[in-house]
Amino acid sequence: MGHIYFFTGFPGFISNQLIRELIKQDEAVDKVYLLVLPEQMGKAEAEIKTIESELDGAKVLFQLGIGDITKENLNIAVPESQSLQQEITHVFHLAAIYDLAVPEKIAQLVNVVGTKHVNEWVKGIPNLVRYTYFSTAYVAGNREGDLFEHELVLPKSFKNHYERTKYDAELLVEQLKSEVPTTIIRPGIVKGHSKTGETIKFDGPYFILNFLDRLSFLPMYPYISSERETVVNLVPVDYIIQATAYLALYKEGVGKTYHLTDPSPCKATEIYELFVGELYKKKPKGHMPMAVSQAFLSIRPVRTYLGVEKEALDYFTWQGRFDCTKAQADLAGSGIACPNFKDGVPAMVEFYLRNKNEKRYQIKIR
Template identity: 65%
Template sequence: MLEKGFFFTGFPGFICNQLIREVLKRNNDNGTFYVLVLPDMVEKAINESTAIISEYGLEQSSFNIIVGDITKPFLAITDEVQEVLQQRVTHVFHLAAIYDLAVPRDIAQRVNVNGTENVNEWVKRLPNLVRYIYFSTAYVVGNREGTLYETELIAPSSFKNHYEETKYEAEVLVEKLKSEVPVTIIRPGIVKGHSHTGETIKFDGPYFIMNFMDRLKFLPLIPRLGKGEAYVNLVPVDYIIQATTYLSQLDKASGKTYHLTDPHPYRASEIYEIIMQEMLNKKPKGMVPLKLGKWFLSFKPVRKYLGVEKEALDYFTWQGSFDCTQAVTDLKDSEISCPDFKDGMKPMASFYLKQKDNPAFQIKIL
């Protein structure tokens, strides 16, 4: 029987390194790991790989850093290394992408679309491939609203930002591969920190609300932003990695797309109140209309002071809900399910408060 060879893009990123740890936990025979790393990330990758090797008692030879670049043909991997990978890789996890909501179109196109096209072409040449797992996003739906299904990939009339648009275009490319390659597409909701430890790698998504509250805590009262009637789908990273690892080795998951979203999400107003209660022990008073909030955030000094991207406010009004029946059904035997947002609030706030002044966690507001 062929030994498993796991190949990852997106290392040493947080989701990728956590996913590798989960794959190791679920594979007693371990297998061999190959991680594609940009040249300027090699030092960080060595540090992270050393930690993983130490934690799991691995042989040095079972964890291999491959210098390359998804935006280049054949991933810029040397011919000698290509030969080894061709024979040994059985599972490919493609996570590398630009995840920033404010990303410029040209950068998003180069990494998210062209990069995925290069990975697709590379994957098609692997004779021993058992599964290709592609990380998309539930928000490939753009501005489509109502109930949104895992089984559909429909071009919306518009997108909220270039991130959504390029992830949609990339998923279209991967979807076409399903007739040639055993593909599983993962569509997470908005990823937040670990439900038990609160650990994350950057403060975006719901952490923009925390930045906002932390910067304005001196005020006698803090208003809510808009009516907050929209449901915001937040999922902890531990659910994403556990579910992805399980589905990557589930036979019936081949050829399917999964919404790894919260089946019972909270409204934006509820999330706002839960966060404020935990962080400041207060309730919001009054309301700033969202249009006015967006106007204020159109000024760079305001955005930078509050630590909030203007694009994040679009998710406070978007009226879509994700049906995740396929994911819930196929995960049923695994006992893996999405934790309640409220249950993970205390560790989330605790981690944020410890690291809020650490620039490594705050994303650059443009």
């Protein structure tokens, strides 16, 4: 029997790239069913045509279906749903709100209620080989120190509603492991492709590039200093895609949770130096206290002008370190390894400079 995939989160960038990678790695894939919101159907159809043009002889059938994870039974008519469940062998749940400034109600509806509905639907699949859930390493919230893949510990607090709702959602999936063959993927902060720099939105580390670009008139670029030296775990999307595809098909991956994080992340000051150096061929000079930066970003017109979400600064003072021993061990021999962040900076900055004025890349700052 061939593999029949079911995806949520299409036509999002990570989902469409993951589909391409799975087709490369899995010779048994026959069909891919894609659950799509009605307003995304036009974009989804265009993306499928692009994927089909790249198949290079591989025979894979794609089927688009309208649905909504925030509705019971994914808003799929019961007869169609039951028929579909008889076919599916692999489920990839990627649909979520990936936004540090997301309002609580929206995050709760999509990330938690949506995952609850997907879980219930998955339990009705009789021939399920694997359920792969896309979480985040930042379910750790404000816990610090060494953070391990086997842990899912409720922290005293979270930095934002995104983290809290992803924790709650992962908890639901974790509870499903005893009933369903499940693999949980926890990426670090995802950045663009390590070689091409390609991404779909300028968030995360790109907020630093926005900040530096919009203050390009300054005679110098001060460090944003903090009393706490931190590392920031930035991971290129190509590593996330390749590793997820491999681990989702890896037989011993059932029941495991993986940190797809950089085993040797850069310090926050190193990242800042690399960006200033690549943009302006200079080194940062002087210091701006973190408290001053936070005060400025609490003023909406300022953060809108700078293109920086105020929540992003929390990740430059937080001192958590992700242990990814299990992921590294299970990827050993696959040829898949996290690229060095420093090596990817030129491509990252070049892509940013080429597209910084394109509205589709810049996210709305609240």
